[in-house]
Amino acid sequence: MATSVQSPDTSTKPTPARKSKSSAWPTVRTYLGVAIVVVWGLLPFYWMVVTAFRDVDYTYSKNPLPSNITFDNFKAAFETDAGNHFARSLGNSLIIGAFTTVFAMIVGVFAAYALARLQFRGKYVVLGIILGASMFPGVALVTPLFQLFTDIGWIDTYQALIIPNISFVLPLTIYVLTAFFRDMPWELEESARIDGCTKGQAFRMVILPLAAPGLFTTAILAFIAAWNEYLLASLLSKDNARTVTVEIARFQGALPRVEPYTTVMAAGTIVTVPLIILVLILQKRIVAGLTAGGVKG
Amino acid sequence: MAARSSSAGAGKSGSGWWGRQSNERKSEHLETLMGLLGFFTVVAFVATVWAELTGKPALAEVGVLVAFLAALYVTYRSWRDYNDS
Numbered sequence: 552m553a554t555s556v557q558s559p560d561t562s563t564k565p566t567p568a569r570k571s572k573s574s575a576w577p578t579v580r581t582y583l584g585v586a587i588v589v590v591w592g593l594l595p596f597y598w599m600v601v602t603a604f605r606d607v608d609y610t611y612s613k614n615p616l617p618s619n620i621t622f623d624n625f626k627a628a629f630e631t632d633a634g635n636h637f638a639r640s641l642g643n644s645l646i647i648g649a650f651t652t653v654f655a656m657i658v659g660v661f662a663a664y665a666l667a668r669l670q671f672r673g674k675y676v677v678l679g680i681i682l683g684a685s686m687f688p689g690v691a692l693v694t695p696l697f698q699l700f701t702d703i704g705w706i707d708t709y710q711a712l713i714i715p716n717i718s719f720v721l722p723l724t725i726y727v728l729t730a731f732f733r734d735m736p737w738e739l740e741e742s743a744r745i746d747g748c749t750k751g752q753a754f755r756m757v758i759l760p761l762a763a764p765g766l767f768t769t770a771i772l773a774f775i776a777a778w779n780e781y782l783l784a785s786l787l788s789k790d791n792a793r794t795v796t797v798e799i800a801r802f803q804g805a806l807p808r809v810e811p812y813t814t815v816m817a818a819g820t821i822v823t824v825p826l827i828i829l830v831l832i833l834q835k836r837i838v839a840g841l842t843a844g845g846v847k848g
Numbered sequence: 849m850a851a852r853s854s855s856a857g858a859g860k861s862g863s864g865w866w867g868r869q870s871n872e873r874k875s876e877h878l879e880t881l882m883g884l885l886g887f888f889t890v891v892a893f894v895a896t897v898w899a900e901l902t903g904k905p906a907l908a909e910v911g912v913l914v915a916f917l918a919a920l921y922v923t924y925r926s927w928r929d930y931n932d933s
Contacts, residue, residue, distance in 0.1 A: 675877075
């Protein structure tokens with residue numbers, strides 16, 4: 552009995568060497584792909600950090616490893632002697648990013664819920680219009696906006712940057728949240744209605760808490776989009792409302808006509824810190840939000 | 849892949865990815881396209897009117913507007929045909 556069972560097994564079983572070779576290659580391939588993507592994505596960031604910590608005399612050093620380390624560049628980034636106002640612009644970016652995100656999320660959640668859950672005529676036409684608005688080139692809006700805001704005296708104010716930013720971020724918010732709400736099970740809402748909730752209560756007490764991962768993911772994407780915005784900020788702001796992206800671009804060093812690369816790199820490193828902290832804090836929720844809806848059951 | 853094959857039976861017979869989708873999905877896609885084209889038609893219309901009112905040459909704007917209107921009309925006809933059938 553034992554021999555009759557064992558003999559076919561041994562004849563059909565592949566040799567250990569062949570098995571390990573065939574099963575190892577997909578894993579190696581995956582890790583190789585991941586490594587290429589990670590290096591491709593992080594190499595500029597790594598170079599920025601290394602240069603940020605490098606002494607100004609070694610700005611053009613080709614040493615890929617951290618060398619001649621100093622913190623002077625970070626100190627110089629916050630100095631106002633050369634006319635740079637990095638700290639103020641950092642605050643401006645935070646204010647503009649936060650307001651843009653909050654407004655876009657409030658409007659986006661309701662719009663996305665309506666588009667995902669409610670049945671009304673022309674629903675997909677609205678989605679098409681939103682898609683069209685998101686495809687509209689921002690550079691085409693700069694001149695009319697500049698003219699309009701000059702006429703009403705809004706140049707160099709927060710609202711001049713927040714309102715156009717909302718119009719850019721809102722389509723993204725609505726699209727991501729619509730996909731998220733659409734994949735949520737209807738039964739949860741129906742159960743809440745059967746238990747006596749109104750439509751509003753079902754939305755507030757059942758749907759919104761369950762949609763938290765998607766909301767966090769969308770909020771972070773919206774904040775990053777507003778935080779990185781450069782085009783409008785470069786033309787619609789002067790001194791008071793200048794954002795950090797514009798401030799870094801016009802950074803001035805101690806010497807005239809000498810680009811302060813190390814200080815710019817230090818400022819760039821500082822600018823990425825809030826985003827990294829935000830993503831690390833909400834990492835679990837972001838992953839849950841990004842993967843939700845990927846598998847349909 | 850599973851979604852495609854599951855929706856294959858529900859829709860009209862046809863070839864390719866588009867043909868395999870259900871009528872409902874086709875209608876939704878056409879509606880979305882109408883919204884997209886409608887948005888840019890309105891933009892082209894405003895640009896044309898603005899050029900006319902300010903006395904600037906508007907031939908290019910009119911051409912773009914006519915192209916968008918034609919595309920919108922064709923999309924609308926297709927959408928109506930799907931809904932009627």
